[in-house]
Amino acid sequence: MWNDFRDIRFLDLSKTIWKLVRRMAEEKRAQISQLFLFVSAFLVQAIMGMIGIAVPIYANFLGASPFLLGIIGGAGGLVYSFVPLIFGTLSDRFRRKWFIVASMCLCSLSCLLYNISDDPAEIAIIKVLESTSVAAFWPAIEALIADTDEKNLEEFLRKFNISWGTAMIVGPAIGGGLISAYSFKAPFLVALVISLFIGSASPALINELKKGSSNVEKGKQSPLGKNDVKLSSALLAIFLFSSLGGMAASLFPAYATNLGIPAYEIGLIMLFWGVARVITFYSSSKIEKRLSKKGMFIAGSSILAVASFLIANSSMFLSFAICFLIFGFGSGILYSASISSILRRWSFSRGYAAGLFESLIGVGYFLGPIIGGAVSTYGANAPYIFGSLLGFSALSIQLILNMKLKRKESEI
Numbered sequence: 001m002w003n004d005f006r007d008i009r010f011l012d013l014s015k016t017i018w019k020l021v022r023r024m025a026e027e028k029r030a031q032i033s034q035l036f037l038f039v040s041a042f043l044v045q046a047i048m049g050m051i052g053i054a055v056p057i058y059a060n061f062l063g064a065s066p067f068l069l070g071i072i073g074g075a076g077g078l079v080y081s082f083v084p085l086i087f088g089t090l091s092d093r094f095r096r097k098w099f100i101v102a103s104m105c106l107c108s109l110s111c112l113l114y115n116i117s118d119d120p121a122e123i124a125i126i127k128v129l130e131s132t133s134v135a136a137f138w139p140a141i142e143a144l145i146a147d148t149d150e151k152n153l154e155e156f157l158r159k160f161n162i163s164w165g166t167a168m169i170v171g172p173a174i175g176g177g178l179i180s181a182y183s184f185k186a187p188f189l190v191a192l193v194i195s196l197f198i199g200s201a202s203p204a205l206i207n208e209l210k211k212g213s214s215n216v217e218k219g220k221q222s223p224l225g226k227n228d229v230k231l232s233s234a235l236l237a238i239f240l241f242s243s244l245g246g247m248a249a250s251l252f253p254a255y256a257t258n259l260g261i262p263a264y265e266i267g268l269i270m271l272f273w274g275v276a277r278v279i280t281f282y283s284s285s286k287i288e289k290r291l292s293k294k295g296m297f298i299a300g301s302s303i304l305a306v307a308s309f310l311i312a313n314s315s316m317f318l319s320f321a322i323c324f325l326i327f328g329f330g331s332g333i334l335y336s337a338s339i340s341s342i343l344r345r346w347s348f349s350r351g352y353a354a355g356l357f358e359s360l361i362g363v364g365y366f367l368g369p370i371i372g373g374a375v376s377t378y379g380a381n382a383p384y385i386f387g388s389l390l391g392f393s394a395l396s397i398q399l400i401l402n403m404k405l406k407r408k409e410s411e412i
Helices: 002-061 066-078 083-091 096-116 122-150 153-181 184-206 226-260 263-282 283-291 291-311 316-347 349-379 382-411
Strands: none
Touching: 002 066, 002 096, 002 122, 002 153, 002 226, 066 083, 066 153, 066 184, 066 349, 083 096, 083 122, 083 291, 083 349, 096 184, 096 316, 096 382, 122 153, 122 316, 122 349, 153 184, 153 283, 153 316, 226 291, 226 316, 263 283, 263 316, 263 382, 283 291, 283 316, 291 349, 291 382, 316 349, 349 382
């Protein structure tokens, strides 16, 4: 009888040890998966930066007209305004990591086609393929990161934002360096190798939860009406920072050149914009503790409005540098607040939420330059005056929504 009891205790101990080993292995695999997702976000954004600077330079070398260069840029923006929502919705039904694999296959194919193409008209078609690959990647990886841990969502998104934000700074510099050191096609070859690596490593390294086994508490929702007000604030913030960002990225280099600012100083100004955004991403948790989420929407809108007004009334390198530091701070606040709000709002369908977020950014970056270009007929600084008015209008709406939210909370 004593032997039977000892055998039972030994079996229980063995099961406990086995469960402990399995749990440790799962935790280690989850950590490797998280690290791979952050590294992938950095590498893909770096690819986008390299290709982004290489495509117009290469197309111009092939003899593309200014109109065709506009078509090439517009084609990518148009695709990104709706395709992420499609892929994001589909990723809620199927395994998300296979969307990352597929996106990297498309990216590799587009890089290969860029290398063998010698017709600028073909570049526009390839740009659509490249934009489609990116539109499949970002919703999937954002949903995977959000699914990792519901309680620490903001912290994981902070690391994600730092990853791609840093790559957004270094990517164009790497692309420009490769073109200067080797050839117009060098960035495409490097991007091809990186995308093949991510695509081939994803199935083994991404630890994806099964559908329905997420860490999300599906039954936990905010009181009726509260989510709708927060959602409206987030959607407004996305359109504001993306449209003003697209306007500045597209129009400011030419505007500054006409004011007599050298190209390298323009590059530094844009660098300050990116650095300020990354610093804001790094400090986003502290900012939210001080301001709250709704306070971030109000602060970000007001900062972008002021920054746009200052840009419209500046003419020197130092003043522009300060303006874009402020601009980066405001856009970083709105990005951080809106992505976490959107992903929490649709915690049961994160792919759809991430796809909606990315598509709205695409709409802003597509419409912003068009509106800014149309307004610029009234004056060289008119787009930034318009941007300031848009920012103050958004601020007014955010204040109204904030009052509405307080009223809803007092009624509960």
